[in-house]
Amino acid sequence: MTDLPSTARVVVVGGGIVGVSVAYHLTLRGVSDVVVLERKQLTCGTTWHAAGLMVTFGSTSETSTEMRKYTRDLYARLPAETGQATGFKPVGFIEVAGDRDRLEEYRRVSAFNRHCGVDVHEISPAQVEDLFPLARTDDLLAGFYVKEDGRADPVDVTMALAKGARLAGATIIEGVAVTGVTRQRGVVTGVTTTAGDIEAEYVVNCAGMWARQLGQRSGVNIPLQAAEHYYLITEKIPSLSASFPVLEDPSSYGYFREEVGGLMIGMFEPVCAPWKVGGIPDDFSFGEIPPDWDRMTPYLEKAMARVPISLEVGVKKFFCGPESFTPT
Numbered sequence: 146m147t148d149l150p151s152t153a154r155v156v157v158v159g160g161g162i163v164g165v166s167v168a169y170h171l172t173l174r175g176v177s178d179v180v181v182l183e184r185k186q187l188t189c190g191t192t193w194h195a196a197g198l199m200v201t202f203g204s205t206s207e208t209s210t211e212m213r214k215y216t217r218d219l220y221a222r223l224p225a226e227t228g229q230a231t232g233f234k235p236v237g238f239i240e241v242a243g244d245r246d247r248l249e250e251y252r253r254v255s256a257f258n259r260h261c262g263v264d265v266h267e268i269s270p271a272q273v274e275d276l277f278p279l280a281r282t283d284d285l286l287a288g289f290y291v292k293e294d295g296r297a298d299p300v301d302v303t304m305a306l307a308k309g310a311r312l313a314g315a316t317i318i319e320g321v322a323v324t325g326v327t328r329q330r331g332v333v334t335g336v337t338t339t340a341g342d343i344e345a346e347y348v349v350n351c352a353g354m355w356a357r358q359l360g361q362r363s364g365v366n367i368p369l370q371a372a373e374h375y376y377l378i379t380e381k382i383p384s385l386s387a388s389f390p391v392l393e394d395p396s397s398y399g400y401f402r403e404e405v406g407g408l409m410i411g412m413f414e415p416v417c418a419p420w421k422v423g424g425i426p427d428d429f430s431f432g433e434i435p436p437d438w439d440r441m442t443p444y445l446e447k448a449m450a451r452v453p454i455s456l457e458v459g460v461k462k463f464f465c466g467p468e469s470f471t472p473t
């Protein structure tokens with residue numbers, strides 16, 4: 146393990162995709178005296194099991210849309226910059242509209258997104274079927290297609306950002322947990338850790354679903370709560386191509402993409418289930434949550450009906466992991 150430095154300009158708490166991205170971008174802007182402290186191993190929180198959708202369409206915020214566009218470009222350029230793959234595949238993305246309200250909403254969103262530089266186009270149900278032949282399209286009104294979007298590998302992206310940050314001078318240390326933030330007269334002066342103290346000018350809390358607990362120790366309220374988040378992966382489907390675009394259908398609560406020859410069906414069910422409201426366990430690492438089949442089956446059936454062949458093949462994995470959300 147790298148020795149813990151006694152001082153750093155910036156300490157970043159957490160080695161998920163957000164923590165290493167903060168470190169990478171600080172070094173990019175000339176701040177290289179950065180130390181990332183990860184409690185266990187890079188990506189071990191929620192990053193390792195993300196589905197990896199890389200989508201620029203859909204936001205009604207200019208800032209968020211700019212960040213999405215920037216991120217897509219970043220994932221495309223990082224391999225050349227760092228020698229580490231990101232798994233970014235610009236297979237395209239289609240959001241489908243199955244009723245008039247959604248059609249109206251997506252027409253407005255796509256006009257705004259085009260204004261922000263996202264090359265999104267309305268396509269017909271027949272064109273949706275051409276691009277994703279396994280989808281049921283007879284009940285759809287339209288699709289909204291971004292050819293340059295797609296998917297990335299969240300672990301590879303994290304490793305590429307970590308490599309880029311290290312190459313530019315940042316230090317990343319695994320196996321060290323931050324136990325508190327030190328302050329003098331209300332000003333942050335560093336962190337205490339399981340391996341000693343570090344004096345720092347800035348401390349960035351990138352502890353993901355643990356961020357609320359870490360903030361609480363310093364009297365800072367961070368409104369984040371973990372909830373169950375699901376995807377199902379089917380057995381191999383020979384007619385499913387890895388080059389099919391990612392398909393999203395909010396009216397059936399699902400998104401769909403190829404995963405090692407099978408279909409990944411990701412779920413955004415309308416009523417979610419909070420996870421560990423009393424506190425996220427300190428030792429949770431590369432962890433899974435036992436899936437609640439009874440609660441999820443009605444949603445799953447609805448989502449699977451969008452790609453009917455998924456109802457005819459076996460289930461390889463029904464995955465449930467925590468993801469933290471800000472309650473609204």
Ligand SMILES: Cc1cc2nc3c(=O)[nH]c(=O)nc-3n(C[C@H](O)[C@H](O)[C@H](O)COP(=O)(O)OP(=O)(O)OC[C@H]3O[C@@H](n4cnc5c(N)ncnc54)[C@H](O)[C@@H]3O)c2cc1C
Nearest residue numbers: 159161162163184190191192195196197198322323352353
């Ligand atoms: C099933 C599923 C599918 C998803 N699909 C997508 C998707 O398609 N696209 C997308 O953009 N997002 C997706 N997400 C969301 C995505 O996974 C998260 O938004 C992202 O991983 C959050 O990254 P993070 O760095 O904030 O958190 P984490 O990856 O959880 O990182 C936080 C890190 O902080 C460390 N840590 C915590 N406390 C301390 C401490 N005191 N000291 C030191 N280290 C500490 C933890 O060990 C952890 O490694 C999905 C999530 C799930 C569950």
